Amino acid sequence: MKKFFLLILLAAALPVRAELRVFACEPEWAALVMELGGDKVNAWSATHALQDPHRIEARPSLIARARNAQLVVCTGAELEAGWLPAVLRESGNAGVQPGRPGHFEAAALVARLEIPLKLDRAEGDVHASGNPHIHLDPHNLLAVAAPLAKRMGELDAANAAHYAERQRAFVEKLRAAIARWEKEAAPLRGMRVVAQHRSFSYLFRWLGLVEAGTLEPKPGIEPGSAHLAQLVTQAKARQAKLIVRTPFDSPRPGEWLAERTGMPLATLPFTVGGSERAQDLFGLFDDTLAKLKATP
Numbered sequence: 350m351k352k353f354f355l356l357i358l359l360a361a362a363l364p365v366r367a368e369l370r371v372f373a374c375e376p377e378w379a380a381l382v383m384e385l386g387g388d389k390v391n392a393w394s395a396t397h398a399l400q401d402p403h404r405i406e407a408r409p410s411l412i413a414r415a416r417n418a419q420l421v422v423c424t425g426a427e428l429e430a431g432w433l434p435a436v437l438r439e440s441g442n443a444g445v446q447p448g449r450p451g452h453f454e455a456a457a458l459v460a461r462l463e464i465p466l467k468l469d470r471a472e473g474d475v476h477a478s479g480n481p482h483i484h485l486d487p488h489n490l491l492a493v494a495a496p497l498a499k500r501m502g503e504l505d506a507a508n509a510a511h512y513a514e515r516q517r518a519f520v521e522k523l524r525a526a527i528a529r530w531e532k533e534a535a536p537l538r539g540m541r542v543v544a545q546h547r548s549f550s551y552l553f554r555w556l557g558l559v560e561a562g563t564l565e566p567k568p569g570i571e572p573g574s575a576h577l578a579q580l581v582t583q584a585k586a587r588q589a590k591l592i593v594r595t596p597f598d599s600p601r602p603g604e605w606l607a608e609r610t611g612m613p614l615a616t617l618p619f620t621v622g623g624s625e626r627a628q629d630l631f632g633l634f635d636d637t638l639a640k641l642k643a644t645p
């Protein structure tokens with residue numbers, strides 16, 4: 350009995366923290382939720398920058414987080430098709446299932462690149478809904494910010510005005526940053542780049558970079574020696590200047606190609622936490638641009 354009262358006293362002594370509990374699938378969405386919510390949200394990311402978001406295990410820790418979440422914010426477009434359905438099902442949390450107000454998919458809000466004309470699994474791990482890696486075009490973040498802030502306000506009506514205000518401030522700050530980034534990146538326009546996976550398609554399109562080949566012969570398929578040999582010829586013929594990888598791609602294929610072509614290999618942060626400078630969404634683009642511009 351004494352113990353029971355002690356617990357009540359302890360609970361009463363703790364400050365009231367009625368934060369909106371958000372389960373984000375990827376660090377970029379946790380970062381966006383933090384921009385929009387500030388101290389009114391508790392955003393947790395299911396994956397970190399060194400993990401490939403295509404390949405995650407539906408671990409008990411993820412399920413426990415999903416069980417307690419009020420809002421799930423993910424990319425969608427099948428990026429998390431291999432693990433999120435199991436996490437949500439096992440969570441038993443009715444409010445965050447697809448189609449419910451507590452379920453938010455960012456990719457549905459933007460025009461997606463690379464939507465296949467026909468679906469053929471022989472073509473590799475093709476995303477039927479198009480390329481899901483939408484966050485590296487900051488215009489897409491602008492498109493996601495307003496509906497996301499609105500949704501946060503619907504789930505947490507007491508703080509709706511706070512989210513709306515922060516959303517306006519974020520959009521203003523991001524617009525100014527975009528103008529600066531576009532100016533800085535203007536000399537990169539037309540530069541030919543070899544990527545590992547199609548992780549950077551939106552970044553390339555935004556900045557006018559040209560994909561001169563991918564290390565993966567097909568999405569999700571490891572490069573073999575015949576493909577790599579052909580890529581050496583292709584990269585030279587197309588005068589590619591740079592190879593880029595994410596922090597979670599194996600460095601070996603890129604290093605191999607770098608050695609044979611003399612092209613530098615850059616590890617771009619890809620998402621928040623992917624490099625020392627990429628501590629938030631602004632740092633993510635600052636560092637990405639700096640690394641692209643460091644190409645000789």
Ligand SMILES: [Zn+2]
Nearest residue numbers: 403481546547
């Ligand atoms: Zn992908």
